[in-house]
Amino acid sequence: MEIINSIESFRLARRKIHLDQSLGFVPTMGYLHEGHLSLINQASQENDKVVVSIFVNPTQFGEGEDFGEYPRDFNKDHELLQHTGCDIVFYPPTKEIYPPSDNIDTFVVPQKRATMLEGKIRPDHFKGVTTVVTKLLNIVLPTTTYLGQKDGQQVAIIKKMVRDLNFMTKIVVVPTKRDHDGLALSSRNTYLNSSNRQKAPIIYKALKSADHLYQIGETNSDILKNTIRSMLTELDIEYVSVADSDTLEELTHAKPGAMISVAVRLGNTRLIDNIILGQGS
């Protein structure tokens, strides 16, 4: 496994791989957990070569958000990656991606989809995500990119970006990995104190209850959302949504493939989770 820190070195390595070969790409912000590893495993089963990027992207954090505190541990990540099928780790310093001498003046801007859900609370977040993912896709030139369903809105926005801007890559979405008690794995779970960690599994239980109601015939979104709200009274709810998983538009009636998503605050920690109806994930 090779570690590459510069764009120029990466491009040299990329030129040795023919465009006819399959190259799987897993973009991450590091502090890897089983969720990331499941993406990497699937990528290595399905591709000739696998690239994992580790980059904590400053432009997707708003003012007052956790860019500074976001957990980082490259040595542990490196150790974990050695037991996977990863061929190249792309691990650039911030100044390689955003050169301080050449202030960025071009952004990739998602429109409608970025105004929904997370977009209401984190207004420039997705513009930062699509811009850095564009940069990474242009450097890595993958044939398939693997994303976690955990960030359901990000999935919708990046899928749409790939269609809109004709990136060569296909997008594969991998189901959310969960802890034994159902809590969706996230690098940010490390922020939870033990009391909040004990409360957190109710999020997935609430989503599953709504899914169950839907399975036995309830399609009214208000009823599904109220069921979730009634189970999360101990948490600080930011939103509960039943939306089309492509357009992210709110649905008055749930349908197969719709995304039920939730954002809550537990202490100072924001947690998001979602399920896709009819997929049991």
Added chain:
Amino acid sequence: MEIINSIESFRLARRKIHLDQSLGFVPTMGYLHEGHLSLINQASQENDKVVVSIFVNPTQFGEGEDFGEYPRDFNKDHELLQHTGCDIVFYPPTKEIYPPSDNIDTFVVPQKRATMLEGKIRPDHFKGVTTVVTKLLNIVLPTTTYLGQKDGQQVAIIKKMVRDLNFMTKIVVVPTKRDHDGLALSSRNTYLNSSNRQKAPIIYKALKSADHLYQIGETNSDILKNTIRSMLTELDIEYVSVADSDTLEELTHAKPGAMISVAVRLGNTRLIDNIILGQGS
């Protein structure tokens, strides 16, 4: 020479070319003239393969602009291209680039540079340009892209976009081709009636006079701009600018590499032109 109309077919052709080979790309809106041909000639001298795209991009035309009337003549373009080193003509229909069933929701948006010069008069023009050029670059995956200096602000914005978003391509800028009387070649020259066509060469003469003044020691931008204005009294001037050719910021004092640019209206036709100081073009 092959004509390809679909993205999927183009991708198949692209996969046969190794990433180690050089691929020159000339994006055009068709109605080709000697200016385009000089870009294509340079591309074919410098690359293993050459792709020319012909696509009149609707998203870079504002409301009330000339999208409908923009001149098109594919048969003539095809004929001209057969006498060049072009290997593939990418000539997609509009619906291939903007599928009507999947409304575009992601744009590539240049910021500061797009607010200057043309940006003041054509507010969403460059957003349309960078979005379609991103699409084309993602489809064609060129190693070098050739642009004409004629569209000087476009050159600055696309160069910056390529740096900001880490496109693999290099950008090569080709000097403006001019008619025998100095008028910069442009597909839009076809709009000029004969009386306005006779007036138009004064634009380049005015630019050359400012250049001459600069060569003999005058660096005060106001004096250079007033010289130009005084020569263009018969035309309807939209702007005269002395700007940094990368940042497009106005300069109070001209310097080598600065861009002097002009936009005028002659009847219903907008004409733009520019020179770079110290390059004699």
